[in-house]
Structure formats: structure tokens, C-alpha cells
Amino acid sequence: MGSKGxxxxxxxxxxxxxxxxxxxxxxxxxxxxxxxxxxGVPLDTPVFELRSILSEKYGEDSKxxxxxxxxxxxACSLRYDLTVPFARWLSMRTDVQHIKRYQIAKVYRxxxxxxxxxxxxxxxxCDFDIAGVYGPMIPDAEVLCIIAxxxxxxxxxxxxxxxxxxxxxxxFEIAGVxxxxxxxxxxxxxxxxxxxxxxxxxxxxxxxxxxxVADRVGGYVQRKGSMGEMLENLDLIPISPQAMGVIxxxxxxxxxxxxxxxxxxxxxxxxxxxxASDRTQVGSIAAGGRYDDLVGMYGRRPLPCVGxxxxxxxIFTILDARREKKSSSDLGGQVQVYIMAFGGKEFDGLLLxxxxxxxxxxxxxxxxEFAAKVxxxxxxxxxxxxxxxxxxxxxxxxxxxxxxxxxxxHVGDKAAEQKDKxxxxxxxxxxxxxxxxxLLDPVLLGFGFGRR
Amino acid sequence: MGSKGxxxxxxxxxxxxxxxxxxxxxxxxxxxxxxxxxxGVPLDTPVFELRSILSEKYGEDSKxxxxxxxxxxxACSLRYDLTVPFARWLSMRTDVQHIKRYQIAKVYRxxxxxxxxxxxxxxxxCDFDIAGVYGPMIPDAEVLCIIAxxxxxxxxxxxxxxxxxxxxxxxFEIAGVxxxxxxxxxxxxxxxxxxxxxxxxxxxxxxxxxxxVADRVGGYVQRKGSMGEMLENLDLIPISPQAMGVIxxxxxxxxxxxxxxxxxxxxxxxxxxxxASDRTQVGSIAAGGRYDDLVGMYGRRPLPCVGxxxxxxxIFTILDARREKKSSSDLGGQVQVYIMAFGGKEFDGLLLxxxxxxxxxxxxxxxxEFAAKVxxxxxxxxxxxxxxxxxxxxxxxxxxxxxxxxxxxHVGDKAAEQKDKxxxxxxxxxxxxxxxxxLLDPVLLGFGFGRR
Numbered sequence: 057m058g059s060k061g062x063x064x065x066x067x068x069x070x071x072x073x074x075x076x077x078x079x080x081x082x083x084x085x086x087x088x089x090x091x092x093x094x095x096g097v098p099l100d101t102p103v104f105e106l107r108s109i110l111s112e113k114y115g116e117d118s119k120x121x122x123x124x125x126x127x128x129x130x131a132c133s134l135r136y137d138l139t140v141p142f143a144r145w146l147s148m149r150t151d152v153q154h155i156k157r158y159q160i161a162k163v164y165r166x167x168x169x170x171x172x173x174x175x176x177x178x179x180x181x182c183d184f185d186i187a188g189v190y191g192p193m194i195p196d197a198e199v200l201c202i203i204a205x206x207x208x209x210x211x212x213x214x215x216x217x218x219x220x221x222x223x224x225x226x227x228f229e230i231a232g233v234x235x236x237x238x239x240x241x242x243x244x245x246x247x248x249x250x251x252x253x254x255x256x257x258x259x260x261x262x263x264x265x266x267x268x269v270a271d272r273v274g275g276y277v278q279r280k281g282s283m284g285e286m287l288e289n290l291d292l293i294p295i296s297p298q299a300m301g302v303i304x305x306x307x308x309x310x311x312x313x314x315x316x317x318x319x320x321x322x323x324x325x326x327x328x329x330x331x332a333s334d335r336t337q338v339g340s341i342a343a344g345g346r347y348d349d350l351v352g353m354y355g356r357r358p359l360p361c362v363g364x365x366x367x368x369x370x371i372f373t374i375l376d377a378r379r380e381k382k383s384s385s386d387l388g389g390q391v392q393v394y395i396m397a398f399g400g401k402e403f404d405g406l407l408l409x410x411x412x413x414x415x416x417x418x419x420x421x422x423x424x425e426f427a428a429k430v431x432x433x434x435x436x437x438x439x440x441x442x443x444x445x446x447x448x449x450x451x452x453x454x455x456x457x458x459x460x461x462x463x464x465x466h467v468g469d470k471a472a473e474q475k476d477k478x479x480x481x482x483x484x485x486x487x488x489x490x491x492x493x494x495l496l497d498p499v500l501l502g503f504g505f506g507r508r
Numbered sequence: 509m510g511s512k513g514x515x516x517x518x519x520x521x522x523x524x525x526x527x528x529x530x531x532x533x534x535x536x537x538x539x540x541x542x543x544x545x546x547x548g549v550p551l552d553t554p555v556f557e558l559r560s561i562l563s564e565k566y567g568e569d570s571k572x573x574x575x576x577x578x579x580x581x582x583a584c585s586l587r588y589d590l591t592v593p594f595a596r597w598l599s600m601r602t603d604v605q606h607i608k609r610y611q612i613a614k615v616y617r618x619x620x621x622x623x624x625x626x627x628x629x630x631x632x633x634c635d636f637d638i639a640g641v642y643g644p645m646i647p648d649a650e651v652l653c654i655i656a657x658x659x660x661x662x663x664x665x666x667x668x669x670x671x672x673x674x675x676x677x678x679x680f681e682i683a684g685v686x687x688x689x690x691x692x693x694x695x696x697x698x699x700x701x702x703x704x705x706x707x708x709x710x711x712x713x714x715x716x717x718x719x720x721v722a723d724r725v726g727g728y729v730q731r732k733g734s735m736g737e738m739l740e741n742l743d744l745i746p747i748s749p750q751a752m753g754v755i756x757x758x759x760x761x762x763x764x765x766x767x768x769x770x771x772x773x774x775x776x777x778x779x780x781x782x783x784a785s786d787r788t789q790v791g792s793i794a795a796g797g798r799y800d801d802l803v804g805m806y807g808r809r810p811l812p813c814v815g816x817x818x819x820x821x822x823i824f825t826i827l828d829a830r831r832e833k834k835s836s837s838d839l840g841g842q843v844q845v846y847i848m849a850f851g852g853k854e855f856d857g858l859l860l861x862x863x864x865x866x867x868x869x870x871x872x873x874x875x876x877e878f879a880a881k882v883x884x885x886x887x888x889x890x891x892x893x894x895x896x897x898x899x900x901x902x903x904x905x906x907x908x909x910x911x912x913x914x915x916x917x918h919v920g921d922k923a924a925e926q927k928d929k930x931x932x933x934x935x936x937x938x939x940x941x942x943x944x945x946x947l948l949d950p951v952l953l954g955f956g957f958g959r960r
Contacts, residue, residue, distance in 0.1 A: 062560045063599055063806055066584050069554035071597055073609070077550040093875045095843050098529040102521035102630050103555055103586075103614060108514045124586075125575035127618065132518050134555075134576075145523055147515055157525070162555060166579065178554050190880035191859070198880075205870065354515055391547050407643070418657065423545045428642035428650075 068167070068177025076372075079379065083210075083371055084160050084182070090205045091184050094198065096158040101141040103162070107131040109144050113318055113350070120165045134164035138183040139318065139347065139363065146187055146361075147354035154188030175369065183344075185363030187351070196322050196346060196362050197302075203326055203342060203364060204302045212374055214341065216306045218324045226321070231272040237263055245277050321346030322362070328374070341370040393417055393490055394441035394465075395426035397450040398434055405431035406450050413448055413460065413486070420487045422494075424448075443467055446493045448486065449478065458482055462489040464496060520619070520629025528824075531831065535662075535823055536612050536634070542657045543636050546650065548610040553593040555614070559583040561596050565770055565802070572617045586616035590635040591770065591799065591815065598639055598813075599806035606640030627821065635796075637815030639803070648774050648798060648814050649754075655778055655794060655816060656754045664826055666793065668758045670776045683724035689715060693725065773798030774814070780826070793822040845869055845942055846893035846917075847878035849902040850886055857883035858902050865900055865912065865938070872939045874946075876900075895919055898945045900938065901930065910934055914941040916948060 065071060072080060088098075104124055110133050111118070122134040135141050138159045146152060160182045167177060184202060186195040200216060207214045220226055233241050244259040253274055260270040306324075323345035344364035352358035395413050397406040410426040417424035425444075427437050441447060449461040463478025481489045517523060524532060540550075556576055562585050563570070574586040587593055590611045598604060612634045619629060636654060638647035652668060659666045685693050696711040705726055712722040758776075775797035796816035804810035847865050849858040862878040869876035877896075879889050893899060901913040915930025933941045 062558055063596070063808065064558070065554050066556055066558055066582055069556070071554070072550075072552040073597075074549050074551075077552055080552075081550070089873075092842075093870050093873060095875060095877045097526050098524075098533070099526075100524040100529055100532075102517050102523070103616075104518055104521070104630075106514055106516070106518055123577035123579060125577045127575060129618075130518055144515070145525075164555075166581075178556075191882045194859070194880040194882075197863070201867065201870075356515065390544075407646070411649070415653065418545050418653075421541075421545060423547060425547045428646040430643045430646075 066177075070176060070178075075379075076376070079375060080180070080368070080372060083368065083375065086209050087182050087206055087366060088158070088160070090202060090209055091156075091158040093205075094184075094202055095156045096184055097155060099142065099145065099157045099159045100161065101135070101138075101145060101159070103164075104132040104134050105141060105144065107133045109354075110136060110140055113140050113353075117165075120167055122164045122166055135161075136165060137163050138181050138365065139185070139350070142183070142185055142187075142363075143318075143347075143350040143361070144354065146351045146359055147356045150357055152187075153359075154190075156184070156186050158182065158184045180368035182366040182368060183363060184366075185361050187359050187361045189360060199344065199362055199364050200302045200306065200324070203324075204305055206342075206366065207326070210371065210375065212328060212341070212371070213330065214305065214326050214328055215330055216302075216324050216326050218306055218322065220322050227276045228273060231276060232269040233265060233273065237265060241265065241273065245273065318347040318350045319345040320348045324364075326364075328370075340367065341374075342366045391423050391425045391444045392494055393422055393424040393446045393448055394437070394444040395424060395448045395450070396434075396437040396441065397432070398437075399452045403431070403452060405429070406452065406455060407431075409450055409455050413450070416483070416486060417448075417490065420491075422487070422490060441465065446490055447478075448490065454480065460486060462486065462493055464493050518629075522628065527831075528828070531827060532632070532820070532824060535820065535827065538661050539634050539658055539818060540610070540612070542654060542661055543608075543610040545657075546636075546654055547608045548636055549607060551594065551597065551609045551611045552613065553587070553590075553597060553611070555616075556584040556586050557593060557596065559585045561806075562588060562592055565592050565805075569617075572619055574616045574618055587613075588617060589615050590633050590817065591637070591802070594635070594637055594639075594815075595770075595799075595802040595813070596806065598803045598811055599808045602809055604639070605811075606642075608636070608638050610634065610636045632820035634818040634820060635815060636818075637813050639811050639813045641812060651796065651814055651816050652754045652758065652776070655776075656757055658794075658818065659778070662823065662827065664780060664793070664823070665782065666757065666778050666780055667782055668754075668776050668778050670758055670774065672774050679728045680725060683728060684721040685717060685725065689717060693717065697725065770799040770802045771797040772800045776816075778816075780822075792819065793826075794818045843875050843877045843896045844946055845874055845876040845898045845900055846889070846896040847876060847900045847902070848886075848889040848893065849884070850889075851904045855883070855904060857881070858904065858907060859883075861902055861907050865902070868935070868938060869900075869942065872943075874939070874942060893917060898942055899930075900942065906932065912938060914938065914945060916945050 088096075107123065108131075110121060114121070114136060117136070121136050124132040124134070138161060142157060142159065146155075160180065162178055163181050164178055167175065184199070186198065188195075203214070203216060228238050228241050229235075240263045241260060244256050244263065247256055247259075257270050257274060260273065261267065265273075324343065325340035326342035328341055342364055344362070346360070346362040348360040349358070351361065395410045395417075397403075397410055399406070407430050414424050414426055425440075427440060429436070445465055445467060447463045447465050449463060451461070454460060459480050459482055461478045461480050464473075464476055466472040466476060479489055540548075559575065560583075562573060566573070566588060569588070573588050576584040576586070590613060594609060594611065598607075612632065614630050615633050616630055619627065636651070638650065640647075655666070655668060680690050680693050681687075692715045693712060696708050696715065699708055699711075709722050709726060712725065713719065717725075776795065777792035778794035780793055794816055796814070798812070798814040800812040801810070803813065847862045847869075849855075849862055851858070859882050866876050866878055877892075879892060881888075897917055897919060899913075899915045899917050901915060903913070906912060911932050911934055913930045913932050916925075916928055918924040918928060931941055
């Protein structure tokens with residue numbers, strides 16, 4: 057055990073610590089806030105599912121699923137995404153007719169080439185989905201709206217590429233083509249590249265379409281241009297993204313085809329930038345779509361769903377690049393107060409007193425530390441307090457008189473630090489004096505990224 | 509796929525949703541706040557580790573480890589606790605000499621009898637550990653202090669049962685017995701139950717102890733009573749828990765023996781109540797101890813550690829029992845504003861306007877919803893708005909005049925609701941009027957449990 061070679065995390069996984077993890081939590085918090093504003097309810101599912109739940113959901117990608125070993129009992133696999141567990145949950149909770157749920161959790165894929173591009177086998181996804189029967193395109197538009205709000209919150213400029221698994225089918229339906237005539241209409245339209253519109257129209261009428269419906273179909277399929285232009289001329293779809301004010305982000309991209317099996321309708325990918333660059337080059341930062349048949353596959357009831365999955369890694373990479381260089385205190389916790397003690401020959405280290413001061417500060421919600429030695433050396437205490445904004449300094453004589461010294465450490469300003477002798481205060485006034493000093497540098501009072 | 513029998517979560521696992529999950533997150537947040545106050549740095553490790561990392565760490569319990577299937581590549585297992593992954597991380601990060609780290613994450617145990625007692629195979633732990641060389645007992649006392657602070661924060665009364673894997677060895681060391689004489693001193697003390705103290709003392713002196721050390725040993729080993737009494741008479745140990753103000757929580761319990769292999773020193777369990785009840789009956793709510801040899805087992809370097817693991821399930825059960833009965837809005841998200849539209853025969857549903865109002869409220873950080881139908885029925889909108897504190901009401905004529913109505917819904921007070929006609933405001937004044945109405949019921953403004 058413990059040979060040098062095996063002392064590592066498994067392939068495709070990594071540890072997260074300190075500042076990186078705080079940034080990740082900040083991302084989770086920012087997204088959750090947006091999702092809860094939209095009525096999102098958090099869901100957490102087990103990290104593994106019965107293998108049968110995952111089967112026949114991912115097509116080709118199924119080979120990337122991690123299985124648990126057979127140790128007696130049920131056959132289980134690690135979850136591959138958060139969509140299938142959500143559909144499983146919806147199938148069990150038949151009392152739930154409508155829900156907006158979100159889940160932030162790790163997923164697992166035995167993905168070989170992805171690692172070489174900096175992607176991992178264990179990575180976080182954040183999914184938001186709307187399940188239930190709603191007016192057409194209304195929840196889809198809300199998801200697009202959420203995409204806009206999330207990336208606004210991160211101040212990341214994005215474009216949304218849109219496609220539809222059955223874009224023509226949908227257009228036909230909207231144009232009023234009866235369900236049983238969609239195949240024949242599709243077949244007629246397919247001839248448009250070699251036959252004039254009049255001939256195609258004639259075939260449609262022979263197939264039983266009314267003149268009105270045929271002309272509407274012609275109006276759609278002969279149009280070229282941006283999604284915005286297309287949508288403007290449709291009756292229903294444009295209301296939603298226009299009202300949501302996100303129409304400008306969206307563009308149509310026939311090259312987009314999400315790999316997973318379960319999508320049935322609108323599909324979209326979010327890319328960084330203005331959308332002018334090639335989708336396949338940049339890679340997506342979020343993706344999703346409509347999957348109306350997945351819940352029904354479990355045999356209990358059908359329930360249409362639409363959703364979005366935010367890729368945490370890409371968002372992390374972008375925000376990480378914006379951070380100022382990481383400080384050495386990354387692994388020291390962001391201590392607000394360091395408690396020191398100094399004295400002459402008779403000095404016993406004042407451990408008891410340092411602990412009492414720490415308890416006093418902790419009780420007041422202040423992040424305080426002290427050297428965990430009976431008799432710490434001055435230099436050791438100075439070194440450990442580096443980067444900490446405020447010191448509480450204990451001297452033998454002062455402690456006996458019931459007083460301690462509170463002093464700003466003027467991080468990065470040696471001259472100011474040496475000039476500042478601090479303030480001698482009674483123990484009752486300690487917390488107030490510390491808070492006052494922390495407030496002199498409000499940046500240091502907080503801990504989260506939001507206040508940096 | 510999808511036969512009725514297999515539509516469930518794997519044995520020993522469950523889904524978490526809505527209010528339950530918000531309570532769980534509240535617990536995580538409360539604990540994190542205390543731990544960060546003590547300089548705790550968050551760590552996140554992969555859900556599975558190389559199998560070799562976990563082997564020979566858990567003794568008998570190793571058979572409960574979940575293995576991943578052999579799909580080619582490394583042999584991996586799901587983590588069994590958070591202590592071993594932390595030790596593995598410390599072994600890799602030899603640049604880290606001192607750290608206080610915490611981790612809140614799921615662990616996995618194929619535990620048969622536990623399920624019958626309401627425990628699960630996938631469950632959360634929250635671990636806090638202090639690694640590094642410090643003055644004796646100082647970090648141990650800080651861990652006890654953290655235990656006190658965490659349960660004070662939850663307003664859960666607890667007692668801490670203490671024992672020591674090598675309690676006598678430690679006492680000998682504190683008494684000043686040289687390391688190479690601990691075995692012989694132990695052997696001499698072992699005779700105390702059949703020989704008088706004078707004889708035992710004589711044997712110690714023959715073994716090379718000084719009279720002073722031998723008498724100190726005698727003082728310790730002949731004493732009976734509570735840990736508090738014992739500690740009061742020791743030189744060093746009592747300073748810490750006394751200064752930390754947690755001595756009253758602690759009592760000594762020789763029956764305590766943590767099952768895991770890696771503990772080397774102090775071990776403790778936290779139980780609910782005043783400690784008068786039997787430890788084995790109640791079960792522990794937190795447990796931990798000192799493990800000075802675990803990091804060294806990976807062959808890179810030794811590093812002493814001490815820590816505590818909080819059992820999330822027990823804490824959840826206690827806090828859950830205190831909650832008021834769950835509302836039906838548990839799965840609806842805690843919506844603050846419901847946007848409705850009503851009209852006569854010509855009424856088109858005002859979907860576009862409802863969406864615009866929603867966008868306006870979302871942009872202001874307000875949790876708003878509306879019926880996702882083109883023409884929602886009045887009754888449907890009333891039903892969906894149940895439990896929501898404030899409504900924004902749109903009428904055709906008012907909308908054309910640029911106005912909307914804001915109205916408190918007086919949850920639980922039908923008479924007040926019918927009397928209150930609300931306030932007609934211009935669109936520019938909408939957000940302000942909504943916030944004013946939310947503030948009339950400040951309980952409803954927040955979302956977290958802290959504000960309930």
C-alpha cells in the first residue's frame with residue numbers, strides 16, 4: 057500500500073481546495089439565486105441509480121457509464137447526467153403535475169478524449185428543468201430567459217444557438233397541417249430544391265391540405281435568414297422570447313445536434329461571445345432542450361419537460377481567469393484576527409489568555425486564530441499572521457491589568473504597520489475595537505467573492 | 509426497462525427535495541460558518557478513490573466498501589468516510605505543514621443493519637480536522653470548542669464522551685515517563701489491582717524512573733472520578749478545555765471505543781442531552797478523535813491530525829421535528845409574487861404583458877411566477893397563487909393605461925383578502941409597490957430558514 061505511483065486521485069478526477077472551492081461555491085450560489093427567483097425547487101438524487109434506469113437513454117454514449125461492482129444485490133451505475141434521475145423521480149412522484157426543479161451535482165463519464173481537452177470524468181453540472189403541460193413555448197422561453205439572467209449575473213457575454221429535432225414537423229404543425237399529413241407534407245417540401253413552389257403546392261393540395269395551410273407552409277419553408285426574422289413572421293413562437301427580451305441573444309444553427317437520445321424538440325447550446333464565431337470551435341458553456349417522451353419511458357405516465365444544463369467547468373475557467381493572483385493565504389483560511397503574545401524572560405506564553413480571547417472573538421462571529429504552541433516565538437507569530445488584517449496583542453503586564461492591544465497590520469504597507477501602535481483596550485471593549493478596525497478595511501471584513 | 513418494480517432509488521439511498529433539502533442546506537451553512545470562523549478551509553475530493561488508498565484503513569468495516577466495476581483501467585471504490593481522502597490529500601500535498609480543513613460530502617457504506625434503524629447507505633458527513641504539529645492538546649481542545657459552538661448554533665444540548673486509545677500511555681508521558689520506559693511502567697501499573705502502591709512504586713524506581721515521576725504516575729492512576737476531576741489535577745491537559753470553556757460538556761467514558769482502525773489518541777462521541785443517558789442507547793450525533801499515523805501510512809511523511817465528523821442525519825432529524833408542518837408549497841418554490849390577468853369576452857390572456865411584468869420583477873431579484881398558458885382561467889390562477897403573499901393583477905383596460913394592480917393576498921385570512929382591493933400603480937412604480945407589500949410581511953420576504 058502507498059507506493060509512490062498510486063498516491064493520486066483516480067484518472068479524470070481532481071481535488072478542490074481553498075480559493076478554488078470558494079469560487080465554485082460562489083458560482084453555485086449565483087446560479088441558485090437566479091433559479092429560485094424563477095420558482096426553482098432544489099432536488100438531490102443518489103450518486104448511483106439502478107442500472108435499468110439509465111439503460112437505453114444515452115444511445116452511443118451508454119458505453120461511458122461507470123458501473124458499480126457486483127457485490128451481491130442490485131446492479132447500479134453512477135449517474136451520467138442529472139436529466140435521467142429527474143425523469144426517474146418524476147415517474148415515481150406521480151402527484152407532481154408541474155415543477156421547476158434545479159439540481160447542482162457531480163456526474164460521471166468514462167470519457168477518454170475529453171480529459172485531453174482539460175475536461176474531467178467527474179464534473180459538476182447544474183440543471184434547471186420545467187416539467188408539466190404548459191402553453192406552447194412558454195416554459196421554453198423562460199429557460200432562454202434564465203440563460204440570459206445567469207450569464208448576466210456572471211457578466212459573461214453569450215449567444216444562444218438554437219435548433220429543433222423536428223423543426224419542419226413543428227413548422228407544419230403550427231401552419232395547421234394535420235398530424236396524419238405531416239409525413240406526406242414533409243415529403244413534398246423535400247422536393248423544393250429541384251421543383252418550383254407551384255408544383256410542391258399542388259402535391260400538398262392533392263394530399264388533402266387546404267389552400268390556406270399549404271400557403272402558410274410555403275411561407276415558412278421558403279424563408280431564409282436569422283431565427284429572429286423567422287420568428288417574427290410566425291404567429292405564436294415569437295411572443296415568448298420577445299416578451300422575455302432575449303430574442304437578440306438567439307440565432308438559428310442547423311449544424312447543432314445534441315448527442316443525447318432523449319431530446320424531442322427545441323435544442324440549444326450557449327456559447328461565449330457574440331455568436332459570430334464557430335460553435336464547434338468554442339465549445340458550449342450550457343446546453344439543453346425539450347424532452348417530452350423521457351418520463352413516459354418509465355411506464356407510469358407521460359410528462360413533457362424542457363431544461364438547461366450549465367457546464368460548471370467552463371464558467372469556473374472564465375471567472376478564475378478574472379481573479380487576481382491567488383494569495384498565499386489560500387490554504388490558511390481567511391483569518392480576520394491573529395492573537396499574539398509577547399513577553400520578557402518570565403514569559404509563559406499566555407496560552408490560557410490567548411485561548412480566552414479567541415473564544416471571545418469566535419463567539420462574536422469573528423474569524424480568529426492564534427499560534428497553537430505553549431510558548432510561541434515572536435518571529436513565528438509574525439510570519440503566521442501575514443495577510444491577516446488585525447492583531448490582538450497580549451503582554452504579561454497588560455493582561456494582568458485586564459487590557460489587550462488591538463492593532464491593524466496594514467497588509468502590504470510596512471511603514472504604516474510600524475508607525476501604528478494600536479489601541480490598548482479593556483477586555484469588555486475588545487470585540488468593538490476589533491470590529492472597528494476590520495471596518496476600516498471593509499474588503500477584509502467579508503469572506504465571499506461577492507464582496508471582493 | 510421501466511418495469512414497475514425497478515422504479516425506485518437503489519437500496520439505502522433516497523431523493524431529497526424542496527423543504528427537506530433547504531433545511532439540509534441550512535445545516536451545512538450553519539456548520540460552515542462556525543468552521544470558517546476557526547480558519548477552516550473547504551476541501552472537496554472525488555467520490556471514488558483508488559482502491560489501494562482505502563485498503564487496510566477500516567479493519568473489519570472494509571467489507572462495507574462499495575467497489576466500482578472493472579471496466580478496464582484503475583481499481584476504484586466509493587469513499588467510505590472523509591478522513592482517509594483527507595489523509596491521502598495531505599500525503600500528496602507535502603507543501604502543507606498545517607491546515608484546518610473541512611469537507612461536507614456524501615459517503616458510502618454497504619451497511620445492512622443500519623438501514624433498519626433508519627440509517628442509509630449513502631449519507632452526508634461533515635468533517636473538520638486540524639493537521640500539523642502543535643502544542644499538546646491545543647488543537648484537540650479547539651475541536652471540542654467547535655463541537656460546543658456548532659451545537660450551540662443549532663440550540664441542541666449535547667454532552668461529549670471522551671476516551672483515549674492509549675490513555676495510560678498518555679498519562680505516563682505527561683507524568684514524565686521516558687518513551688523507552690512506558691512499556692515497563694505500564695506493566696508495573698498493571699499490578700495495582702493485586703499489589704499495594706508501595707510495591708508498584710518500588711518496581712518503577714528499579715526500572716529507572718525518578719521518585720518525582722513515579723509519584724506523579726501514582727497520583728494519576730490511583731484516581732477515580734469524572735474527567736473534569738481528573739483533568740483538574742493534571743498539569744497540561746486542563747488548560748485547553750478550561751480556557752475554551754467546554755470542560756462542563758465533557759465526561760470520561762471507558763466504554764467508548766470508536767470502531768475505525770486509524771485512531772491513535774483521544775477519541776470522542778457527542779450525544780444529545782445531558783450525558784446522563786447511556787451512550788450506546790442514544791447513538792452519537794458527532795464523533796472523532798486523533799489519528800497521528802494515518803498520513804504516514806502513505807509513505808511520504810508523517811503528520812499528526814485530530815478531527816470531528818458531524819452526522820448530518822441525526823442533526824436533520826432533530827431540526828426537522830422542530831419545523832412547523834410542511835406546507836403544500838414545498839414543491840412550488842417559495843414564490844413571492846404571482847402575476848395574474850383577468851378580462852371579459854375579448855380577453856386575450858395578456859401573456860405578453862404577464863411575461864414583461866415577470867421579467868421586470870425577476871430583474872429586481874423578486875421571485876415571481878405566472879400561469880404558463882395563453883389564456884389562463886381565473887380559478888386556475890387563484891389556485892396556483894395559494895400561499896403566495898403578493899399578486900400583481902393585470903386587466904385589459906388598466907394595462908392599456910400603463911397601470912397594474914398590486915395586492916397582498918393575506919395568506920390564511922380570507923376576509924382580509926376580499927376586503928383589500930390593492931393599489932393601482934404605474935409600471936415604473938411596480939417594483940417599489942411590490943417590495944413595500946412584501947415588507948408588510950417580512951417573514952415572506954426571505955427564503956432561507958434563518959429568517960423564518
